[in-house]
Amino acid sequence: MQDNSIHNSFTLNCKGRLVEWHCPQIMGILNATPDSFHEDSRTSIENVVKMAAEMIIAGAAILDIGGQSTRPGAEMVGPDIEIERVVPIIEVLKNKFPQTLISVDSFYPAVIQQSVLAGADMVNDISAGLFFPEMLSTVANLNIPYIAMHMGGNLANMHHRNPSKNISRTVLDFFIERKAACLAAGIKDLIIDPGFGFGNSASENFQLVRDLELLKILGCPILLGVSRKSSIYKTLNITAADALNGTTVLHTAGLLAGANILRVHDVKEAKEAVILTQYL
Numbered sequence: 001m002q003d004n005s006i007h008n009s010f011t012l013n014c015k016g017r018l019v020e021w022h023c024p025q026i027m028g029i030l031n032a033t034p035d036s037f038h039e040d041s042r043t044s045i046e047n048v049v050k051m052a053a054e055m056i057i058a059g060a061a062i063l064d065i066g067g068q069s070t071r072p073g074a075e076m077v078g079p080d081i082e083i084e085r086v087v088p089i090i091e092v093l094k095n096k097f098p099q100t101l102i103s104v105d106s107f108y109p110a111v112i113q114q115s116v117l118a119g120a121d122m123v124n125d126i127s128a129g130l131f132f133p134e135m136l137s138t139v140a141n142l143n144i145p146y147i148a149m150h151m152g153g154n155l156a157n158m159h160h161r162n163p164s165k166n167i168s169r170t171v172l173d174f175f176i177e178r179k180a181a182c183l184a185a186g187i188k189d190l191i192i193d194p195g196f197g198f199g200n201s202a203s204e205n206f207q208l209v210r211d212l213e214l215l216k217i218l219g220c221p222i223l224l225g226v227s228r229k230s231s232i233y234k235t236l237n238i239t240a241a242d243a244l245n246g247t248t249v250l251h252t253a254g255l256l257a258g259a260n261i262l263r264v265h266d267v268k269e270a271k272e273a274v275i276l277t278q279y280l
Contacts, residue, residue, distance in 0.1 A: 032067045
């Protein structure tokens with residue numbers, strides 16, 4: 001096996017618990033929503049332990065809990081409903097699987113506060129702190145890792161942005177500024193997500209995967225979230241339900257380009273991609 005430990009190693013401080021990894025990790029998606037685009041990822045308090053256990057056994061090191069669908073056209077439910085959806089699930093999972101990291105997928109500071117009190121270890125924010133000015137200081141005060149994603153629009157129009165001549169350069173410039181803002185706020189552990197599927201054309205999304213290694217100059221772990229997204233299934237003229245093979249192809253390309261975390265619906269297949277790419 002090729003020794004990729006230097007290339008892939010990273011550490012996270014989760015509320016005082018130091019986590020050190022030497023290979024890419026899997027984040028399993030559990031959506032506490034009725035309308036997320038991939039139906040099999042939708043969970044509830046009744047079935048979440050079973051779904052989470054299956055993901056952990058298959059190789060997930062992180063479980064990402066979200067109470068707001070961010071697919072195009074999704075209804076914005078607000079922080080109170082998000083809290084009602086995610087906090088009970090986080091409490092159940094942290095009690096049942098205390099060693100598994102729990103990520104809360106939200107752009108509302110109030111949701112972050114309540115989720116961390118319930119046991120969440122990290123934040124996954126599609127807005128990179130741009131929707132609400134108090135987000136970065138909230139995360140810094142909680143002393144948790146922060147996943148910041150690049151997107152084009154705003155809270156009302158998150159899937160639209162002005163075209164760029166070079167999407168990879170646009171994303172790099174975005175994260176140069178966002179990293180500085182996070183450091184100034186006091187955030188110690190920043191993970192960056194190039195935002196596959198948010199306001200980009202299919203060709204731009206594929207370019208982001210090809211150019212992923214460019215983001216390594218920022219010195220931050222990189223999260224890749226391509227699982228079953230429309231650029232895959234529309235390019236192949238299939239549905240999201242049939243997009244597992246296409247997802248695995250992009251996972252493999254992303255891992256070879258330096259991805260540190262894969263955010264996925266299908267943990268077993270993603271874990272196999274991680275294992276096999278360690279040999280390449």
